[in-house]
Structure formats: C-alpha cells, structure tokens
Amino acid sequence: MKYLALIYGDPAAEPQYGTDEFGAMMAGYEAASATYASEGAFVAGEALQGVETATSVRIRGDKVTISDGPFAETKEHLGGFYLLECDDLDTAIRYAKLIPSAKYGTVEVRPVMTFDGE
Amino acid sequence: MRQDRGRLVATLAATFNDFTLAEDALQDALSIALEKWGNGRVPENPTAWLYQVAKRRALDVVRRSKNLNSKIPDIQIVMDEREQSEEYEVGDHRLRLMYTCCHPALDPEVQIALTLYTVGGLRISEIAKAFLVKTRTMAARITRAKHKIQKAGIPFALPDEAERTERLVVILQVIYLIYNEGHAATEGQNQLRLDLCEEALFLAHMVLELSPNEPEVMGLIALIQFSHARRAARSGAQKQYLPMAEHDRALWDHEMIRDAHNLLTKAMQQARIGPYQVQAAIHGLHCDTEAGEAPDWPQISGLYSVLLRLEDSPVVRLNYAVAVSFAQSPEIALGIIAPVAAELEFYQPYYVALADISRRAGQMNNAITAYDRAIEFSGVTGEKEFLLEQRQRCYVS
Numbered sequence A: 001m002k003y004l005a006l007i008y009g010d011p012a013a014e015p016q017y018g019t020d021e022f023g024a025m026m027a028g029y030e031a032a033s034a035t036y037a038s039e040g041a042f043v044a045g046e047a048l049q050g051v052e053t054a055t056s057v058r059i060r061g062d063k064v065t066i067s068d069g070p071f072a073e074t075k076e077h078l079g080g081f082y083l084l085e086c087d088d089l090d091t092a093i094r095y096a097k098l099i100p101s102a103k104y105g106t107v108e109v110r111p112v113m114t115f116d117g118e
Numbered sequence B: 001m002r003q004d005r006g007r008l009v010a011t012l013a014a015t016f017n018d019f020t021l022a023e024d025a026l027q028d029a030l031s032i033a034l035e036k037w038g039n040g041r042v043p044e045n046p047t048a049w050l051y052q053v054a055k056r057r058a059l060d061v062v063r064r065s066k067n068l069n070s071k072i073p074d075i076q077i078v079m080d081e082r083e084q085s086e087e088y089e090v091g092d093h094r095l096r097l098m099y100t101c102c103h104p105a106l107d108p109e110v111q112i113a114l115t116l117y118t119v120g121g122l123r124i125s126e127i128a129k130a131f132l133v134k135t136r137t138m139a140a141r142i143t144r145a146k147h148k149i150q151k152a153g154i155p156f157a158l159p160d161e162a163e164r165t166e167r168l169v170v171i172l173q174v175i176y177l178i179y180n181e182g183h184a185a186t187e188g189q190n191q192l193r194l195d196l197c198e199e200a201l202f203l204a205h206m207v208l209e210l211s212p213n214e215p216e217v218m219g220l221i222a223l224i225q226f227s228h229a230r231r232a233a234r235s236g237a238q239k240q241y242l243p244m245a246e247h248d249r250a251l252w253d254h255e256m257i258r259d260a261h262n263l264l265t266k267a268m269q270q271a272r273i274g275p276y277q278v279q280a281a282i283h284g285l286h287c288d289t290e291a292g293e294a295p296d297w298p299q300i301s302g303l304y305s306v307l308l309r310l311e312d313s314p315v316v317r318l319n320y321a322v323a324v325s326f327a328q329s330p331e332i333a334l335g336i337i338a339p340v341a342a343e344l345e346f347y348q349p350y351y352v353a354l355a356d357i358s359r360r361a362g363q364m365n366n367a368i369t370a371y372d373r374a375i376e377f378s379g380v381t382g383e384k385e386f387l388l389e390q391r392q393r394c395y396v397s
Helices: A020-038 A089-096 B002-016 B019-037 B046-064 B068-085 B092-101 B108-118 B124-130 B135-152 B161-184 B194-210 B215-228 B254-268 B275-287 B297-310 B314-327 B330-340 B348-360 B364-377 B381-396
Strands: A002-009 A042-047 A055-060 A063-068 A077-085 A106-111
Touching: A002 A089, A020 A042, A020 A077, A020 A089, A077 A089, A089 A106, A106 B135, B002 B019, B002 B046, B002 B092, B002 B108, B019 B046, B019 B135, B092 B108, B092 B161, B092 B194, B108 B124, B108 B135, B108 B161, B124 B135, B124 B161, B161 B194, B161 B215, B194 B215, B215 B254, B215 B275, B254 B275, B275 B297, B297 B314, B314 B330, B314 B348, B330 B348, B348 B364, B348 B381, B364 B381
Parallel strands: none
Antiparallel strands: A002 A077, A002 A106, A042 A077, A055 A063
16 A cells, blocks of 8 residues: 655744754654665655745636645645555554654655556 | 454454455345344354355455455465364454554544444444444444544554553453443343453453553453452342342352452552552452441542542542542532532433432432432343332431
8 A cells, every 4th residue: 555644844843954953853854765765665755845835726616716825824734745655554654653753743644545447 | 143243353354354344244244144044044153154154255355356366365375274273263363353443543432432343242322322422423433433444554463562552551441341331231131241241351361461561451350350250149039239238249259359369469569550450459349348248448448549540530539439428428428529420410320329328418309319310321120120229218217
C-alpha cells in the first residue's frame, strides 16, 4: 500500500534557520529519507514553499475564483510530504515517527486510494 | 455460539491475514446458517460448520480479487496446515484480534466497543447500553471502525513489546468490561453469563503470558478471580439475588480465591501500584469475610481513597461512599455522593446504593424514591425482587 505522510506545522514553532536545532532537524530529515530509500519505501517526498506563496483556485458554476492564501487559515499548515510504500499502517506510523516535524507539528498519515483494474 | 464468534473471527483473520475479510465472511456464514438452521437442522458442531462455510466464502473473495496470483499459494499452504490442526480453537489469534481492535489509530471509545463486539461476541444492543448510546449510533461507530481498519491498512498483528505496553490500558479495560458484562448480564434473565466471565479470564491469562511482569495484568486477573469465585453463591435456591453477607461460603470457589491472593501478592511485590491491584485488594478483603460478619470497612474505605487518587471517577466515588457509610456513617457517605449524583443519573447501581444508604440514614422518602429508580432500571429478575423486598422495609421501620 502507498501512504501519504502530510507534514503539518506552525513555522513559528519550528527551529529557526541557522540555529543548532535547525541543523539537527535537517539532519533528521536526511536520516529519514535515507531510511525510506534503503528500505525500498521511498516513492516521493518534497518540502513546500511557505504558505504565503499559496494560491487557491475554486470553480463555482462557471465562475473561477483565484485567491491569495491557503485552503484554510490555520496556524499549522502543510509544509511537505512523503509518499511511502508500506506493508501496513504500523509500518507507515513507524516511518512517520522518523519525520522531525512530528516533534513540532503533526504528521497526518493517509492511505492512497487504489482503484480496481490499476 | 456467541462466544465462539471471537474465536472464529480471530482464526479466519489469522488465516487470511485480513480482519475485514474475516468479519465479512463470518457475517455471510451466519446469514446462511440462519436460513439453513431455521427448520431445526442445526449441525452437530455449529462452530466448525460456520468456520468451514466462512472460510470458503473468504477464499472465494480472495480468488475473485485482483491479487489472485500473489496471495493464493500462501493461503492454500496456511489453510492446509490449519486443516490438520483444527486450529480454530487456538487462542492466541484472539489476542491478535484484540490488539488489532485496540489499535491507537482507532478512536479510543470505539476500540473498546469493537473489541467487545468481535472478541467478546456481545450484541451491538448490549454494547450500546454499556456506552449509554442508541443501538443505531453504536452500529454506525462499529461499521466506521471496521472501515478504517480495512482502508487504513491496520494490520492483524501482535505489536512489539513497547507498543503492547502502550495498548495495555485499553486491553485491560476491555477484558474487565467483558467480565462485567458477563457478571451483570445487562440483557439476560440470569445474573451471570458464565461464557463471558470465562472468556475474560482466559483472555487476561493470555495477556499475562505475553507480558508476565505486568503487575496490573496480575491485578486484573486477581480482581476477576475474587469476584468470579463467588458466582455460585450470588443467587439463592429460587434464583433470587443474595447480598454478600448472606452468601453460603461453602459455595465459594476457595481454590480460585487462593490463586487470586497469591497472584495479588506477587503483583504487589513489584511495588508498582495501579487501579486493578487496589480493586483486587478490596475484593480480597470481602472474600476474607466470614458469613454474618462485617467486612473490614475501615480498610476497604482506605483502599477506595487510594483508588480515588489513581482514578477519580463518579463510579469509584460511589463505591468509596458505600464503604464510608459503613466505616463512618451513612450521613457522611451521602455528602460524598451528592456532588457526582448528576453524572450517575443513568447508572443503576447508583440508585441501589443511594437507596440503601438513605434507608440506613433514616431518610425513608429518599430511599423509597431511589428504590423505585433502581427497580425501574434493573434488567435482572432476581435483583428486582430483592430490591422490592428492601423497599418494603422502609415502611416497616
């Protein structure tokens, strides 16, 4: 099964660039990615630009609305993701625990839907 | 049969490594059974029959699924092995089933409900009653949980030791609830449903095998044993309910009481106290009381105050008040209950206790009102008659 680990966090609550803690966090990400790769779980994974760069698109009827800002105004936003191939939820949770941002924010784990005939 | 449900689901889930498939297959088998057995043609071994039919259903589903080529060979091997060993009686699958249902990715309340349903084999209406919700609501919750297990890929597996320790609190709670359901038999005519009580003891022993150094597991087993040892003495010759003071001690299972004392001592030696050990100690004191003698109420109320510090709930407070009503006075006890009265509004034993304490405090009108509620909420015949008798005493004195 594929699982998407959505990494949510409040940038203000996370270590700031240039601090030792920030270095440790980045090292944690490298270690996590290396583990995923060596165990054959890594499918994809990216970090996103800050939420201030977000643009939202909505279509209602024929009307397209483009607006500045994210889908929901919350303190914690989506900052990145991993797409991982796992046997089951327990494996996905084990991998999610390796994501350093779990210490500051929340990692949401969601199975990817599969369609018959795929 | 209902108790076998847990065994069947567990074994099927172990065979196919798929909880949802097992549940669905058994559900199908049960509907077929309803049709076939309706005209009195129940097979000699209904459990084995159900197992065979459910297994065939599950296999059909797997065959039809897209994983045809990858899964069939191992399943065939596994099934051939099971065929030879009649494995549907083996218990450790039930343990796996219990840990699956208590997976932290499920909502804590539904973990318990789902375990009571799958492992305990309780009816949804019984579980709904225990959680004070409508049957329909509970049915929806259980369906949602089963969905999540399947869709989120919650594995049918025993977690590692660290994770087992994390889930232990819920596991013990579920086992105790299964026991209590058997003991109180919410829906049945009889006070006791031995099948559920025995099942709870069995499951608890299996958890102990898995975690032999957990004092709370020992505490829970001792607690259940102390209570279960008195089962035969709880109702009189006419099936009427008997309070403990009137129990015929010869009917108590003294060997089980001895086992419970030994296990509790072993648990206490670890000096890691917990709510089950304290409750077991309380029950142990009750078991040490001779017929016609009063239990050691001062020590019991002391233990309840320890329990209150570990776990402050309205029900614990109520039990504490009952002990205080004997150790000190009924009036002090009424003062302890008053603040949590609203939270116990739907809890039948609350009215039983309130009635008795009020009567002993000489507040007959309050006692009669409380007896009325207790009788109204009592689902058990023997107890109703006992309460009616008690209520009558309010007029005599």
